[in-house]
Amino acid sequence: MDGDTLPAGTITVWLGEIRRAIDGDGESDVPCGECTACCEASQFIHVGPDEVDALAHIPKALLFPAPGLPKGHRLMGYDEHGRCPMLVDGRCTIYAHRPRTCRTYDCRVFAAADVVDTDPSKSRIVARARRWRFDEPLQDDVVRHGAVRAAARFLEDNADALPLRVAPVTATQRAVLAVELHETFLDGDPTVADVVEALTALAGRAEA
Numbered sequence: 675m676d677g678d679t680l681p682a683g684t685i686t687v688w689l690g691e692i693r694r695a696i697d698g699d700g701e702s703d704v705p706c707g708e709c710t711a712c713c714e715a716s717q718f719i720h721v722g723p724d725e726v727d728a729l730a731h732i733p734k735a736l737l738f739p740a741p742g743l744p745k746g747h748r749l750m751g752y753d754e755h756g757r758c759p760m761l762v763d764g765r766c767t768i769y770a771h772r773p774r775t776c777r778t779y780d781c782r783v784f785a786a787a788d789v790v791d792t793d794p795s796k797s798r799i800v801a802r803a804r805r806w807r808f809d810e811p812l813q814d815d816v817v818r819h820g821a822v823r824a825a826a827r828f829l830e831d832n833a834d835a836l837p838l839r840v841a842p843v844t845a846t847q848r849a850v851l852a853v854e855l856h857e858t859f860l861d862g863d864p865t866v867a868d869v870v871e872a873l874t875a876l877a878g879r880a881e882a
């Protein structure tokens with residue numbers, strides 16, 4: 675049933691795993707089951723120039739240069755139904771060779787950050803994200819989960835005060851940044867300057 679809740683794991687354990695995946699040091703291990711919502715949500719998939727295995731398994735005709743990124747970075751689009759062209763009969767045909775973007779995607783970020791994507795094309799991801807429930811057995815779990823939510827609220831409430839170069843544009847970016855930023859919110863209420871400094875450090879790390 676669509677409305678059943680799903681165990682998302684212990685929040686602090688999951689935070690460690692998702693941050694390692696974001697840093698390129700691991701993969702998301704989402705218990706997707708039969709769900710393919712994110713593969714059918716009109717998403718452009720970034721493929722970096724170093725992703726030799728993925729590039730070897732995606733037909734060249736499906737890839738185009740990624741706007742605003744250096745030469746060699748590519749995007750793969752979606753079909754008229756919003757579906758990834760590598761998804762056939764509900765299965766990823768290049769699963770063992772899938773791009774890093776797919777390996778690190780985890781819809782539990784929306785549940786962790788309490789962020790709802792209002793884009794109608796993401797409605798199935800929203801429905802799935804609503805079902806996740808994190809465990810918080812320790813006080814540290816409660817505090818960290820609160821910090822992730824506080825970070826997401828801050829990014830939304832102060833969107834106009836954040837420089838464009840570091841501000842999240844999409845709901846996904848806001849949820850992911852809330853996870854990455856949450857330690858800035860562990861010890862109280864940071865200022866906009868504190869958050870801009872943390873966002874700038876994160877952007878610098880991503881570009882390095």
Ligand code: SF4
Pocket residue numbers: 704705706707709710711712713779780781782798799802
């Ligand atoms: S929406 Fe979530 S559960 Fe569904 S396939 Fe994507 S990552 Fe897995």
